[in-house]
Amino acid sequence: xxxxxxxxxxxxxxxxxxxxxxxxVTKGEVVVVCxxxxxxxxTLIKCVNALEPFQSGDILVDGTKVNDPKTNLPKLRSRVGMxxxxxxxxxxxxxxxxxxxxQEKVLGRPRDKAQTKGMQLLExxxxxxxxxxxxxxxxxxxxxxxxxxxxxxxxxxxMLFDEPTSALDPEMVSEVLDVMVDLAREGMxxxxxxxxxxxxxxxxxxxxxxxxxxxVEDASKDDFFGKPRxxxxxxxxxxxxxx
Amino acid sequence: xFANLDFDVIRRALPYLFYEGMTFTLTLTGLAALGGLIxxxxxxxxxxxxxxxxxxIAGIYVDFMRSLPLxxxxxxxxxxxxxxxxxxxxxxxxxxxxxFASSLITFIMxxxxxxxEIMRAGIQSISRGQPAAASALGLTYAxxxxxxxxPQAFRNMLPVLITQTIVLFQDTSLxxxxxxxxxxxxxxxxxxxxGRLVEMYLFAAIVYFTISCVASYGVRRLQARIAIxx
Numbered sequence: 051x052x053x054x055x056x057x058x059x060x061x062x063x064x065x066x067x068x069x070x071x072x073x074x075v076t077k078g079e080v081v082v083v084c085x086x087x088x089x090x091x092x093t094l095i096k097c098v099n100a101l102e103p104f105q106s107g108d109i110l111v112d113g114t115k116v117n118d119p120k121t122n123l124p125k126l127r128s129r130v131g132m133x134x135x136x137x138x139x140x141x142x143x144x145x146x147x148x149x150x151x152x153q154e155k156v157l158g159r160p161r162d163k164a165q166t167k168g169m170q171l172l173e174x175x176x177x178x179x180x181x182x183x184x185x186x187x188x189x190x191x192x193x194x195x196x197x198x199x200x201x202x203x204x205x206x207x208x209m210l211f212d213e214p215t216s217a218l219d220p221e222m223v224s225e226v227l228d229v230m231v232d233l234a235r236e237g238m239x240x241x242x243x244x245x246x247x248x249x250x251x252x253x254x255x256x257x258x259x260x261x262x263x264x265x266v267e268d269a270s271k272d273d274f275f276g277k278p279r280x281x282x283x284x285x286x287x288x289x290x291x292x293x
Numbered sequence: 294x295f296a297n298l299d300f301d302v303i304r305r306a307l308p309y310l311f312y313e314g315m316t317f318t319l320t321l322t323g324l325a326a327l328g329g330l331i332x333x334x335x336x337x338x339x340x341x342x343x344x345x346x347x348x349x350i351a352g353i354y355v356d357f358m359r360s361l362p363l364x365x366x367x368x369x370x371x372x373x374x375x376x377x378x379x380x381x382x383x384x385x386x387x388x389x390x391x392x393f394a395s396s397l398i399t400f401i402m403x404x405x406x407x408x409x410e411i412m413r414a415g416i417q418s419i420s421r422g423q424p425a426a427a428s429a430l431g432l433t434y435a436x437x438x439x440x441x442x443x444p445q446a447f448r449n450m451l452p453v454l455i456t457q458t459i460v461l462f463q464d465t466s467l468x469x470x471x472x473x474x475x476x477x478x479x480x481x482x483x484x485x486x487x488g489r490l491v492e493m494y495l496f497a498a499i500v501y502f503t504i505s506c507v508a509s510y511g512v513r514r515l516q517a518r519i520a521i522x523x
Binding site for chain 2: 127128139141200
């Protein structure tokens with residue numbers, strides 16, 4: 051589904067952000083990307099739907115080359131759902147209109163069909179009653195669930211999550227993770243940048259560990275948590291699991 | 294002090310002042326604000342676009358316009374355009390541009406420079422995550438601007454835009470250099486004719502003051518109503 055091969059990204063020759071990153075996500079797989087801050091994991095996931103450019107290497111999403119100038123990026127992105135750290139709901143639109151905008155303008159769905167779809171998804175994330183409110187009237191956890199519903203409204207073939215719970219108060223993390231766990235169990239292909247190791251243990255098939263722009267470890271969940279091969283991954287795990 | 298003043302001159306001049314003068318002033322203000330907004334948005338988008346040349350052209354234009362006194366632009370434009378028109382079209386004599394058309398074009402060009410700076414600030418006030426989220430949903434650059442960035446930017450800058458329009462409303466009185474009968478021009482003519490300078494200029498000041506004050510108050514009310522809940 052996603053093929054990342056030898057991706058390099060730099061701002062200046064001496065400031066390399068991604069170094070020779072190669073990995074893949076197959077259909078129905080849930081891959082968790084973790085690592086210390088500044089390790090390039092958010093940058094990598096943003097390269098997948100071309101929100102960030104990169105200088106060399108290739109990324110294929112469902113057979114389409116992301117870094118080909120001829121690729122119709124809006125069309126490709128409409129099939130790749132993305133959830134951001136800071137939700138990025140559109141504050142001037144009601145919740146239901148947040149879900150309908152791209153359905154209507156990008157997919158060309160008629161308004162009533164888009165609304166029906168939107169309401170179904172809001173019900174699924176438990177926020178049907180909030181449809182007529184504005185984003186700022188919702189809590190952070192609720193906003194992030196709306197953001198997930200908004201991405202799902204486009205019927206994506208894969209979902210990207212960029213630290214979806216890092217900006218949330220602790221008591222709201224689980225309501226968002228619950229939605230993500232359900233999604234994973236339904237067979238959605240997911241690439242998730244997160245520090246939530248509990249989530250990784252529960253639903254991940256593979257864990258990628260990044261440090262200083264490199265993929266240091268790319269292993270099955272059991273291998274990663276059982277016996278990480280690299281020193282850096284061991285140190286990282288011992289630090290975040292010690293509490 | 295007011296013993297010698299004849300306020301009846303104002304009452305007698307009212308139809309002329311408002312039907313001729315104020316109609317012109319409001320028409321010019323409205324059309325210039327509309328045109329300036331459209332042209333100004335285009336300039337702002339040019340400056341924010343990735344194309345360096347477009348940005349430079351818009352930048353030079355804005356700096357140029359903002360470095361000249363409005364009254365000079367009005368004056369020069371009125372006297373130069375017929376000759377530029379002649380040169381462009383190759384006509385045998387200077388083409389005639391009416392005083393209204395000339396002043397309208399001048400105000401649109403001048404206000405666009407100010408509006409574009411307001412628009413630019415407004416667009417830049419939207420966090421980068423918003424267009425990113427719009428792109429991630431598959432919206433094109435134009436759609437993301439139209440449905441996500443500009444609606445929010447407009448709400449943020451509407452108070453400043455209207456305030457600038459109030460300034461424009463007052464600035465339209467500068468068309469007196471072209472001997473156009475706007476509100477102040479009409480008042481001035483009556484004042485000269487009847488020798489009632491104090492009364493007429495006092496009255497004109499009160500009218501400008503009242504309209505501008507009411508508009509400012511309206512802006513504050515509007516601001517409270519349309520502000521995005523944050």
